[in-house]
Amino acid sequence: IxxxxxxxxxxxxxxxxxxxxxxxxxxxxxxxxxxxxxxxxxxxxxxxxxxxxxxxxxxxxxxxxxxxxxxxxxKTVPFEPAASRSVLYRSGPGRSRYIWTDKHAYAAIKASVAAVAVWDREHVNLDGFETICQMLSVTRNIPGVYVEIGVYKGASATVALNYLREAGIRRDVLLLDTYEGFSYDAAYSSPEKGWEGSHGIAASPEGAMEILQGRLGPLVGAGGSQGGLRLRRFNALDGEPLPLAPGSAVAAANVDVDLFEATEAALGGLAPLVPVGGMIYCDDPSVTPLTAGALLGFERFAASPAGRGFVKLMLGTSWVLLRVA
Known part of the structure; x- marks a missing residue:
């Protein structure tokens, strides 16, 4: 300094x-x-x-x-930092970013990076982790549950659970997935090729759910600071409603299902349950061109009657949908 x-x-x-x-x-x-x-x-x-x-x-x-x-x-003064090791370490004057404005996000992301790097280093996504934390902060007073559709190995669920605990937000968490990757018929018949047969993490759906329960269960806040955690098998393309009690609302959600048709269907299923002020995080449509199908599904939903009550926002490097009407 x-x-x-x-x-x-x-x-x-x-x-x-x-x-x-x-x-x-x-x-x-x-x-x-x-x-x-x-x-x-x-x-x-x-x-x-x-x-x-x-x-x-x-x-x-x-x-x-x-x-x-x-x-x-x-008085603030200029300073010359050492080379930054990562976004976790603030360095240099200039524009801020969300992780440096919310100490709960900093703590949640730091803990999540350490955990996820052990079993899924490929999905340590600091920009996405920040967006999840910001969404959960913004929606903390919106009634409803937190839903994730597309859990995979649990990286984004890890940061969501850590943030809810750190910030003292009491909210039930529902984690939905096929828990067998893209092994269903629609993945093989889709016009988007490359996903079929991928993303399985265990020999059976039950095995995958057991792994994830072991990883994520201990992250649920103690002392009533957080709601319950449920993992349920779900495929948005089956046309079934989300496994929620009648009258339930979804305050915040994360849709991460990659495939074109699954992205559009998941957003369409969530939309009626999201109240004004609620948000849906959609990272896949921003990871282009790899996820061109998710972008197509995202844009088709946004242009549909169900999507017209939402506005698209780019938070950091990820798309979110904010319900405004």
Missing amino acids: AWAKVEDAGQVVYLLSDIFRLAGGAEGGALRYVPSLDGLTPDEVRSGLFVPFFASDDDLHAAVSRIVGAGGHF
Whole structure:
């Protein structure tokens, strides 16, 4: 951090950060480091000049608000970071991103990356993980359950469950899949080729569900901070309604079924259950050209009567549908 940019007018200057520390004996005299304001007296806050830097903007906002409320002063300065190891580590001034604005998202994504990398490194999708967290945050006061159609190995369900627990959101979670990959007849007869016979994770659907229950069950929040978790076999192309109680709503959902017809059918089945303010995350249509079929299904739904109550938004690098009418 460029301390020369801090104009010391006789004040004690505090580096206030949960990321950086003063190194090499720099601390002393009028230059000090504190990880939070909790150890300072009101007079020290009032008379000090604070240089704040936090991993999450909600912590930054709280600190700056407290400084101003106490009559203190703060100043931001340029800094030259070391090379960033990943999006998990904030580095360099410039535009923010969601993981740096929501400490619950940061904690959920960090835990999810560590877990998913063990059994499905290919699906460690930081951009998508951020979008799931943002959707769950935005819809926290919308009534209804969280539904995922297309669970596969459980990467996105992992981040959703971690976020619901971290943020203290009580919401039932319903995870729907064939749990046998693209082994059904419609996958073989589809005009979109390449998916048929793929995406199985066990010798039987029951085996896949047992694996996923073992991975995901421990992530459900304790102490009533989160609703229940259910895994159910479901194929959107069968034309059956979602396995929900009559009158149930879907506050937030994730559709990740890859195939053209399955994407259109899953969105069509969800749409009547999503109230105004509810959201559907659709990552597949943004992973083009690999998922051109999902894009076709997504756009066909959006142009249909069922889709006209939704607007399309690109959050980060992923499409979401927001119910507005």
